[in-house]
Amino acid sequence: MPQSFTTALVQMSMSADKTENLRKASAEIERAADSGAHLVCLPEMFMTPYFCQREDSALFDLAEEFPNSETITTLRAVAKKTKTVVIAPIFERRAAGVYHNSAGIIDADGEIAGFYRKMHIPDDPAFYEKYYFAPGDLGFKAFDTKVGRIATLICWDQWYPEGARLAALHGATILFYPTAIGWHPDEKERYGAAQHDAWRTVQRGHAIANGVYVAACNRTGLETDPKTASKLEFWGQSFICDPQGVMLSEASSSKEEIITADVDTRHLETIRRNWPFLRDRRIDAYSEITQRFLA
């Protein structure tokens, strides 16, 4: 296992053409690998526009099975060819009427190293995810890959300290958050800066509290729902921070770009020795975490 590796995030925008999205993602993985990346993460549901802007049963057609889909087959070949670990978020069809928002972890030899189903499902105006996705039932896990033990969670999970904690306790050195988060255009001027800052801050908080690297890979671009004219401006700003929450790399809000940073287990070890939070957890006193509310 390497003591350090280079991770890359592909911040991209999506067209309505799945073939084109897959071609672009594959090309970006190759480009990242050519630049030295050992692991590449794609944004949440990179194969499609963010279709959850409206509730429409026809859109379940966009889903695919795991791992027997063109997306995963193609990315396995790319992973093997480039010798990179790939985090591949998909809209998963598990059975008739059972769909998930998921991510495959493809190892650097093209084998499947792990699979995650989004545990926390949002539902807000233009983010109608509870209509499309059953909550994940695989729990919060970490997976062994050629670059070490890593974890992925997905988007809305990023607001939940419990998910980050459990993935870290499973031994992950880095938590990935493939994401599709953006502004409602009519809210952006008034609330946009605070919304983005909260998103960035809570995830840096997970890095600090757990002594892990955190990487959030967002989409970018304005997407307009073709039927409702609802619009979302995905805010980009993908980032990678270290186990003390220090920003290592951060993308722009509106450009497609690849950002990279090195994940160094020696640095993680140093931070955890100096900030030994995991030592002092009061595991005898946390059981009420499994309650909805306590008042």
Add this chain to the structure above:
Amino acid sequence: MPQSFTTALVQMSMSADKTENLRKASAEIERAADSGAHLVCLPEMFMTPYFCQREDSALFDLAEEFPNSETITTLRAVAKKTKTVVIAPIFERRAAGVYHNSAGIIDADGEIAGFYRKMHIPDDPAFYEKYYFAPGDLGFKAFDTKVGRIATLICWDQWYPEGARLAALHGATILFYPTAIGWHPDEKERYGAAQHDAWRTVQRGHAIANGVYVAACNRTGLETDPKTASKLEFWGQSFICDPQGVMLSEASSSKEEIITADVDTRHLETIRRNWPFLRDRRIDAYSEITQRFLA
């Protein structure tokens, strides 16, 4: 119960003279109340210098009983006179050989509204707290006062999402963190900015994840241990942020000062409606939080 109230934090430095520290704290509470504060929080163990820079059994003499001590009796009278809620951190002597790092919550009529014993106990060079303090056994709670339901945790607790979560689930609108955190002078130049930023960020993260106000009240000033010459520069920078992590007020690093902000339950309600994180917690999937590690 008021829909909003003004909270004040007293950022101060401490002398070796307990009488003087109590006089100063009392005067600052009166000054804050005169300026409109309805609740005043003091720093962790405001009655003494931060004595944990060395392990010395003679220093247990600094402890006092709760609530029958001069400190608490005096502050109850101040709370009643000024009609303010007071958060009064003390070094608690519970029995021979059983000491805690604690805080009394004194209601605006002078009655005791609650009591908290620090749950997470640190131990780092010059912060030898595991020698002095038994871990708290009262759990993470919230307390009803004349200004509403509030919670206090203490210092090292601020690095633990579990403590913040449980206090919030108990219905607190604001989490207080009386604190004694500072730089080792020989580390400050190289690591100081990142250390302070991590401290600030993880607590803002608690505010965001839980939709609660957070207030951290730190001491300031350089303290030199009279026997070992060990030094700590307490970094001040007490702050109050809103339920979206937005900074409402922040003190300097080196001055004694009072900062204030308004806690508005209507604003909290709005933030939680727009960011409904508490709705989507996966309480069926968090039980492993009570494990030390999972790998």
